[in-house]
Amino acid sequence: MLRYTLKRLGIFAGCLVVVWGLVYSGVFPRGLGDSNGMWIILLALVISAPISFVALRQERDRASEQVVRRVDRMKANLDANRSQEDLADDTARAQGQTS
Template structure:
């Protein structure tokens, strides 16, 4: 998951540099008034999103499988705890009835 996040940030940083260069070279429009910095960041976000979606498909699938495995392990652990509580509760009730 960390690898995917770092790769996504890398693509965003690359887009940020390219958009900054395009804006300051005059090939892309500057923002309105003092909004130039915000314009560059927003334009880089809009450009990097579809690039990340296409380029990082494999990494996103690996991260998804990793997360699903962690969730399954947590569910199994919770179910084991629940089953153990049921056994302990039944044993306590049986012991209380024989006393």
């Protein structure tokens, strides 16, 4: 999961540098007034999103498998705890009835 995040940030940083260079060289238009920095960031986000979607498909699949395994493990632990609680409750009720 961390690997995916770092690669995604790397793609964004690369796009940010490229967009910054293209804006200051005049290829892309500058933002209005003082919005130039925000314009560069938004443009880099828009460009990096589809690149990340295509380039990081395997990383995204790997990260989602890790999340699924983690959720399945948590569900199994919850079921085990629930079974122990049910057993303890049944035992307590059985002892309460025999007293």
